[in-house]
Amino acid sequence: MPRKVICLITFDYELSLGRNFLPPEMVLFEPTRQVLDLCAKLFCPTTFFPDVCSVWAHRKYGLNEYADSFESQMKDTLLAGHDVQLHLHPHWLASKFENKEWLISTNKMYLHELPFDNNPYSAGALVRRGISYLDELLRPVKADYSCFAFRAAGSALQPHENEIIRMLLESGIKMDVSVTKFLTLKLDTVKIDYTSVPARSIWRMSPESGTKSEAAEGLLEVPIATFQSGLGARTGFLWRRAISIKQMRGTTISRAKHQNRFANIRTLIMQNLRYVTGNPWYILSCDTKGFNSKMLMDGFRQYIDRHEGEETVYVTMMNHPKLMFDYQMKMLEDFIVQTRQEYDITFATCADVYKAQSQPSL
Ligand SMILES: [Zn+2]
Secondary structure (H helix, E strand, O other): OOOEEEEEEEEEEOOOOOOEOOOHHHHHHHHHHHHHHHHHHOOOOOEEEEEHHHHHHHHHOOOHHHHHHHHHHHHHHHHOOOEEOEEOOHHHHHOEEEOOEEEOOOOOOOHHHOOOOOOOOOHHHHHHHHHHHHHHHHOOOOOOOOOOEEEOHHHOOOOOHHHHHHHHHHHOOOEEOOOEOOOEEEOOOOEEEOOOOOOOOOEEEOOOOOOOOOOOOOEEEOOEOEEOOOHHHHHHHHHHHHHHOOOOOEOOOOOOHHHOHHHHHHHHHHHHHHHHOOOOOEEOOOOOOOOOHHHHHHHHHHHHHHOOOOOEEEEEEEEOHHHOOHHHHHHHHHHHHHHHHHOOEEEOOHHHHHHHHHOOOO
8 A cells, every 4th residue: 555645636617518508607606616615624625727718708708707707716716725727628719609609619629739839829829828817817816826737628638749748848837637547538529548658646748758658857747547447337337327417517519510419419429438338447536427436436446556656646536517416526525535534645736746746855
């Protein structure tokens, strides 16, 4: 057993990327308030990754209520002791608001689809804009705040990972929590392959190393933890997933025009098929429909066991307030309580981890 576990609980703070069935208050702001209340009750610091592109898009169309609520909730989150770092869904920038509805643009959804040059719409310019935006928003709340960490849309640092890592470093990003150990994913929107990443639970990535090997210096990576489950657990998972599938506040994004229902159903089926085929890697998350507390805890233990050679094991958990209902909130509570009982565990923010890594103990 490792001497110590450091766990980064993270939340991608965003609306549903395709269609939202409910107003933002019910998709995002109220579930986030519940998450913050729970974390306050349990004295558990976390890191939020707000999709800042959505704020810029709403402001552009005069939808200031969303933007104001978003900004004030991120300030409250930082004040409550959590960290707030950068997440970007660039498709917002070309999306249009017409007849009280978002027409989602799907041709520029990921960093690799943006230009890598000096133009104002390049990937680097967007990351720099995001960093300045969060610094300006949050420094008045906390003087030593700085935006330095990143979570990629769809966890996709690929394709072109070497260029993306270079661009992130050159733009001022120092830490990343996007690599998802051993996950492969191929949808109509995103394709990632993290099957050959370093064995450790924390490492550095350079433009030369990409995601596949460790570098002496560069971007600090704390990958999203994953696990596999036996056939029995997978069957239970699929059953629970099937009966809860209707519990949703919106749909995921599809490349098909205007997010029509058929396109979304197809995306949904493709997303679910990956759980049926073979022996998939599950993401450590409280909001994956079909998990229960036992499956999640078993997965967590397995991840720790896979890294038992390390004195300190780092574990990133990925959640989304938009996907959290009462059941998922309870699972998060159980997870925090149970891991504290079983392990010498510290829940830390990105800022905590980065600071400790860059100041070697005496
Ligand atoms: Zn996201």
